[in-house]
Each structure stands twice: as C-alpha cells, then as structure tokens.
Amino acid sequence: MTDALLKMCDITKSFPGVLALDNVALEVASGEIHGLVGENGAGKSTIIKVLAGVYKADAGTVEIDGHVLPDVTPRSVHDAGVRFIHQELHLVQHFTVTESVFMGQEEQTLLGLSTRAMRQKAEAFFETALGTEMSGNTLIRDLGIAERKLVQIARALIDNQAKLVVFDEPTAPLTSGETDKLFTAIRKLKEQGIAMIYVSHYLAEITGICDRVTVLRNGQNAGRFDEVFDDSAPAMISAMVGREIDELFPKTEHTPAAPRFEVTDLSAEKFEDVSFTIHRNEIVGVAGLVGSGREDLIDTIYGLAKPRSGTMKIDGVAQKFRAPADAVGAGIALVPRDRRHDGLVLDMSVSDNINLAALDTVSRGTLENRRAANAVATDMSETLDIRPRNIAATLRLLSGGNQQKVVLGRWLNKGADIFILDEPTVGVDVGAKVEIYQHIENLAQDGVSVLVSSSDPGELIGLCDRILVMLRGKIVAEVSTTDLGVDELVALTTGGATQEAVS
Amino acid sequence: MNQTLSTKLLAVFPIAVFACLFAYLSIESSTFLSLGTFELILKQAVPTVIVSLGLAAVVIAGGDDVVAGGIDLSIPATAIICAAIIADQLTNQGNTLVFAMTLAFGAAAIIGAINAFLVVGLRMTPLLATLSMSVAVVGLTKVITSSRRIGVTDESIVFIRDGKIMGVAASVILTAVLVVIFYHALHRTRWGMNMQATGGSRDAAEISGILTRRFVVQSFLIAAFAGWIASVFVLARGSGSSPGTEENMLLEMVLATFLGAAFSPRRVVTLWGAVLGAVVVSALSVGFISIGVNVFWTGCIKGALILLVVASAAVATKGRS
Amino acid sequence: MKLKMKLVAALAGSVCFATASFADGHLSLDGKKVGVAVVGTQHFWDREAFNGAVSTVESLGGTVVPVDGGRDNQVHADNHDILLAQGVDAVISILGDGAVEPKFEALSGAGIPVFTVDHQSPFGTNNTTSDNYYMGTTIGRYMADAIGGEGKVAVFNAFEGALRICGIRAGLWKYVLQDYPGIEIIQPELAEEFANAPEDARIKTLDLLSQYPEGTLDAIHVGCWDQPAIGIVQALEEAGRTDVLVTALDGGPDTLEIMAEEGSPFVANVAQQPNLIGSTAAMNVARHFAGETLLPQTFVEVLPVLGQEGAKAAYEELGYGTLD
C-alpha cells in the first residue's frame, strides 16, 4: 500500500453561504478499501461529486495513477477507471438483469444485439467477480434491494476497466442479512485488486472492511486512520464530532404505568397471532429480519395495510384503522420508514417542512402563527443539530442526512400519546443519533408510549425496555433489554437461539 | 403460493379474454376463421399499425406515464397532412409521386422537429404539445384541401391498395417489412436499448452515459417519419385523401399501443405489443361485423372489452410493485 | 317499438304507392344476406336512411349485415371489404365519397350488386336519391317569392363543387334566380363547416349581420342542407334582426320544429324522406333479385314546406309526431 492510486489535494469547494470543502486531502492506495466518514453535512458527498466531475472544485488537484487530470469531467474520470455506486439505485424496473448491466454499453454485431453473449457474460461476472448467482433474465422489479445493488455494481464493473470504485452509503437501504451479501461482493472485488472508497455512517461496517479511514468534519480533514481495528470506532467518533461521546444511549429505567396500547391476536397476510401491550412510560422495540413480518406489522398497526383478524385497543377502546389518517386521529404519531420519499417537499424551507404535520396547531396564515411555526422549527433544528442552522434554507440544498433530520423533526414535533417510530435513525450521523435517542427518552419520561421498529440491534437494546422478536411472521420471543447482548438479539432474530436459551 | 397463482392468472388474463372472444367469433360466424378474413384483418390494420409504431417509439423513449411520459398525438394528423399534400400534388398540381412524397417528407420532418423542440427544448408536456400540434396540422390540412376529397389514381398507390406480393396483399407485406425494421432498430440494437433505457428511467440512462435528450428528440422524428409512411397507406386505402380520417385513427393508435402494453409480459409499451394491439382492434371490428352486431352497440362493447383488459393489466402491475 | 313498426309499414306502403306498377306481394329477400353500409349514424338523415334500409330488408325476410363508418369515409370504404369477405348477396351503401369506388368495383366484379343511396357510381346497380332537381328549383321559387322577387341574398355553399347532389341543388337554385334580375347573391359565397355546422354558421352569420345592417340584407340560404340554418336562426335572434329570412333544404324534425315556431324567420324548406329512401333502396334490392330491370336512379319524392303551418303539416305527414 505504498503507491497512491488516487490523490486529491487541497480541494476547496464553496456553495453560496457554505464552505463545503476547505483544503481537503483524500488519498487512496491501490487495492485498498478506504473508509470516508463524517457527520451529516461534513462534505463526504461533495468530495465524491468533485471526484465524479459533477461539481467543479474551486481549487485543488485530482491525480490518478500519478497523472494529474487536467480536466475533471465524468468522462475523463470514467476513462481513468473510476466508477461510482450511487446511493440511489437508478435502474429500470422492467429491464432484465442483463439489460441493466449492459445499459449504455450494449454489445452488438452487425446482426443486432448479442443477447446471449451479454447474458452469459453478466451471469459469469456475478459468479466470479461478485461471488453470487444471478439469472440474467430476471426482471429488476422481481429482485430484492440487495440484489439490485449488486446489479448496479455489476453495471459499473462489467467492462473490467475499473480501478477504483466509490460506494456512497451503499448499505443505507439494506438489512443486515442483505449487507452480508454486499460485503461478500466487496471482498471479492478486493481480491481482484480493485480499490474502493466506502462512505458510511455505520462505523461497525467501516471497522469491519476498511483498511484505512479518512475523517471529515465541517468540510475539513479531521484525521486519518492508517490502521483500523475492531475497537477504532470510539476514536473515529471523537474525530468526527470533535468531542468524546461516552454515552450513546441515555440509560434510564422506566417504571411502566397502566397499559395503553393493546394488540391481540393480530393477523395479516405476512404475520399471524401477534399480541403485545405497551404501557405508559414505556419504550418497546420490534426486531426482525426482512421477511420476518416486522415491516408488515408496523404497516398494519398504522393503517397502511389491512389486518385479517385481531383487535387493537387504545386505553381499552377498540380501534379500526383503515388509513394512516385514522391512526393519527386516534392519537398516534408516526415516523414512517419511507420518510425521505414520502415526507419531503424539496423546494420548501426547513421551517415549512418541519411544520407540515402540525398544520392544525400552527395553522397557516397569520403573522403570530408564522412566528410560532418558526420558533418550533428553530427549536427542532437545535435539538436535532440540523445544519446549516438556517430554518429558511431550501431543503434541496441540505445534505442527505440533514434532510432526514428535518422529516424526523416534523414527526417528533407532533404531540401524541403513542409514538410509532419506524427506522428512526437511518442515514443519521452519530451526534444526531444521540439527540434523537434523548428526545425519545424524554417522551417516555413524559408518559408517552413508544414503539420502535429497527434493523439496528444495538439501537434497540440501548433504547428499549423490552424487545419483541419476530421471525417468519410470528413473535418468537419477548425479552427484557437488561443484560441483553447484541449477539443474543441477533441469534434470536435469525432463529439461532430461543427465548429460553437467552433468559 | 396462492398469491403467485393469482398474479399468474392475472398476467395471462388479457390474452385469455381475447382468445375466448375470437374462439366465440369463429364459432358464431362461418366466415371469421378463414385465411381471407385474416388477410383482411391485417390489411385493415395497416395504417393503425404504422402510426402505432411511431407512438410506440415515442412512449418507449419518453416513458409510459400518460401525462408526464412520452406521447405523440400528432402522428395521425401528420399522416393526413402528408396524404393531403401528396394527393394535391399528384391530382391538382400534376407533379410526380417522388416530388409529392419529398414535399410531404419535408412537412413531416418540420412537424417532428417542432414537437421535439417543444418537448425537449421548451420542456412542454408531450400530451399538450402534440395535441396542440395535431389541432394546428389538421387545420392546415383543411386549408390545403378546402375540406374536400382529392382522389388519387397513381399506379404505385393503386398497387399498394390492390397489389399482391407472393400472393399476399402488398400493403401487408410492406408493413411487415417495416415492422421488422422498426423492431430490429428499437429492440435489437444498442441504439434501441438506449432509447428504452431513456424511457425506463431518465436518471438511470443519464448515469449510464446515455444522451437522453437526443433520444427523445429522435423518437419524435421517428414518429413523424411513421406518419409520413402511413400517409401512403392512407392514400391507398381511401384511393385519395378524404376529410375526417384523423380522429378515428388517433383513437385506434392510442388504443392499439396501450392495449399492446397489456399484452406484453413486462406490461410496458413495446413494438410487438403495438402491432398486436392494432391487429386485435381491427379483428374486433371485423369480427363484430361478421356476427352482425348492432352498429349502435359495437362502440360500447369494444370500449368495455378494452377497458376490462387495460384495467386488469393495471391491477397486475399494481400487485407486483 | 310498436310505433316504429307502424312507421316502417306505412313507409313501405308508400313506396309501393309511389311505384304503383308493382304489387309488394311477390317481393321477398328470403334467405338473402344484405350488407348495409352507412358512412355514419350521428346525423339524423344518415341514421334514418340506414334504419329504413335495415328494417325493410328484415321485413322482406332477409338478413342484414350492418356496418357503420363512424363518419370516416375511409373506414366506410374499408367496411365494404368486410362485406365482400362475408359473402353477402347484395350491398346497400349509403352516402360516402370517392374512397368507396374501388370497393364497389370489387364487389360488382365478384357478382355482388351494389345499391347506393345518394351516391352515384358507375359500379352501382341503382342509386336511390331524392329528387334533387325538384328540390333546387322549388327552394329557388319559394325564396324569391318570400322576399318579393328582389333583394340581397347570402348563401352558405361549401359543397357545390364537391358533391354532385349539392351541385344540382345549388345550381338549380341559382338557375331559378336568373329570372329575378332584382335578386343579388352576395359575393363571396359563405362556406360552412361540416363538423359542428350550427355553431360555425352562427358565428359566420353574426359577422355577416354586422357587415350588412338592418335593411341591407333580405335572406340567407343554405345551398345543400339545413343544419347550418339552426345556427343562422339563432344568430338572427341574438342580433334582434327580423328583416332577414332563412331558407334551406332537408327538413328533418329538428329544423321543422324551428320552422313551426311562432314568427320563425325560417320560412321555406324542402323535406326529404330519408327513411323512405333507405327503404326504397332495400325494395330495389328485392326487385333486382325478382328479375326486374332497374333504372340507374330511383327518385324518392320530396315534400315542399312553406311557412309555420306548412312545417306543422309536414312534421305530421312525415310521421315525426304532432306539433302545436
């Protein structure tokens, strides 16, 4: 790891009012996996876009294989062997795997497309380069997210010219099982001598697969780790946030009061006979792999999907939710899983976005209400550390993670007795996570009942009083989080252990 | 298990409906199931097939969202103005067929270029842009023809109407050749795949280095080209240019193209789908006549059938995503 | 339904009356398959002619294969191919432009006789039509009388050159006016649109009225039909003009109703009998199969309509009901 494949030196890039990158250096040796970490808005995506030729840097040089690129354009970078795996999948739903892999680089003879040759090549590539089996005739819309991610990777690498592959938060939409598939592929690529830049908020992934790590903070270099160990995460965190974070989770004991939300024998298409109770002052978690019925359970509880049988009661009164609006009407606040998609109005301000859900409390129009709305927004953006701290900023200009925080702020802002949080911290940096956890904790202290569904076992254990574990459509365990280890929880969700064995 | 079975059933439903219907027509009418009727069905489908080729190209490149995606409603208008120009040149001005067709080609090219400019350059909704274009072109056609019929007796045109190639109607053979060429270009070449990618996901295509705007422009030019070609067959069919043809053709073109999507396994607009759709629509017309359905009911029955099929396709796609 | 049957019977009866040389007893289309092709069924005239042909073929014991071109002349032409493939014994073809000629040629080439309605063709066995000559001259005389033999007249005349029947009707109207040197036809003539005719004519009339103020225009005539007259009458009412009279041709129930209104400016018309025309074409098919030789054209009588009372009487006589 001596010869540098990529050398980005003194890169500076400013947007109106924001210095997104300030003399940043990024160096990647050939054959290594290089981690790039930083808080939301630190400048990770920006430096990647400078490398991609999407943004033109104000100053600085990009050197690949010892040659300075005179002009950094998408084309010149591509020709130099750099490939990007964007966070968005960018695939055509009705295309086959083969068609997607060869999109824009189809092979043809005088007689037309070489369909069979392309399919064989694609299938061989999945087998040898990514270590997985894939039929070239499958339609994209019939694939899972992880497999689509692999198709995206295959498309970038099928020409065998790639020297450096850049992954921008590739695991954000994936569950832990799916993540493994991706990692298998990444390790396979590494064996073939391909270097990678890996951007992620999941430090466990970073310490797991990266050889070296560059940390950014507020658009500047905040440290580089030339050796990465399993226990490097705390050091990285302090480099990222500029202070020590000793307690990720506010550890408090709750004394559950009277039952508030009771679910009895609830069944739907993908789960059966689910029963549980959430009390006042209590945080209950739901764990489970994709396909375990966890997502469907949450959807059914808040009226997005229809139950087949069973009852739901709030304070002893039976409820029927035909649509999320009914659930909201019954005093439930929801933080939906798909909030980035459903919840954002990109061309409205931060303040307007935060206040969208609470239109009845701070109804539109009058000056006073405007002021009240802005006060709420300012408060939220402080709580969640939304950057820049400008509630009039257009949402489109915020970094991905900060956009997440804005939607989250909107839902947290709505007062309710019962909160259902679906993947509350996806795409959010460590610093903000702490704030979100604290906020949830405060809710519970105030007597609210909280249900958290999450694919992050650490988060569930740290945050919840009890965890419901789902496996193949059933609740297979209900465990207290006191003294529960992450490995034990993972064992339960994968069916590798039973409740008796754990307790 | 149950679910996959029902989705599978739903997937073959559109084909099954028409298969049953055609079986019924064959039993009811002694003449329906014959080679002659089949040739007649193909012959009558010809103009619709050709304009549908053009529409399919535009939808393939622009995406199949009816409002925001690609659509070109001006293809039939292009066909009838080209037919009017050719008829006028041949019959009223006494010019040669080659000259007349060149002039019509110029008109079609201008229409295609303006459509492309409105949609790609000015970012107008294709639906709106091409609908206005269609109205304008139909108006212009009235000026050229004074809303009158212009008969044509040119030999080549008459050959396309009555001629036979290897015992099969010339118009059918020529159209088949055209369909194969279009199919090859749109589905069997790199260029065609890139056009499909453009319509499938604009972002995905751009990221893959495809110049999407160029493909959208090209699709409108192809559509105009299809209109121009169709004009010759329109002239042959009517032995000249008759007023009032564009409306029916517009309806059949849109129907055929989107009905074709219901037949395609991927539920997207394809070339084969459009051709099949046009033939099915034509077969329905012939079939209903052959069993003597009351003319006041045919429109209603046809519409209901098509609605049924298209709705079932929509349900099938919804169930999948 | 019953009323309709009666009507058919009455009309069938009147055909036989009109062509008294045949007794209807021996006419039959038993076992014959007759194609009836119509260019469209939106307009009263077309629909009635079609209905007349269909019901008469059926009442003579034949089977009908009906086809409708949906007002598209090309589809109408194509429909004849389907009839040919169906192996019909005869075809009744109602209206349509030159696009049908090659189809007629193919049909007669295959030994299938073609009976046209309002469309003269060299390949047709017989064409049934109104007495257009009488229509043209009669409306000319009526109009001249109505304006006292002199004055200025505007005419909607888009189809004189395009359709032979219109050439006859408008040409003979002009022929009559030659004998009235005091009548001046305003130039250029107006051209109505076929689609949406009433609205189009209304707008064109309002323009015309603003050019020709009170006292400078005496009548507006529609040369070949009367759908535009609906719009003309409306425009006159809107402009408050009572000095202009309207004349036109066709006399369907809608225009007869307008003529029958108190003080209507629409004073003269010549009513056709579309149902009878269709029915006569069907009878001609039967006569042909009975071995009789048909003349190239069969003319069906028309009914001159003069003034409010005349409109009421014609309405009843043509079986459209009663007006009061």
Ligand SMILES: Nc1ncnc2c1ncn2[C@@H]1O[C@H](COP(=O)(O)OP(=O)(O)OP(=O)(O)O)[C@@H](O)[C@H]1O
């Ligand atoms: N097009 C733009 N116009 C104005 N400001 C921008 C633009 N793009 C990014 N920024 C700002 O630049 C800063 C860096 O953003 P960037 O997207 O690089 O963050 P990031 O490290 O990728 O964060 P995250 O983890 O949330 O994705 C942020 O303050 C952001 O608001």
Ligand SMILES: [Mg+2]
């Ligand atoms: Mg980012």
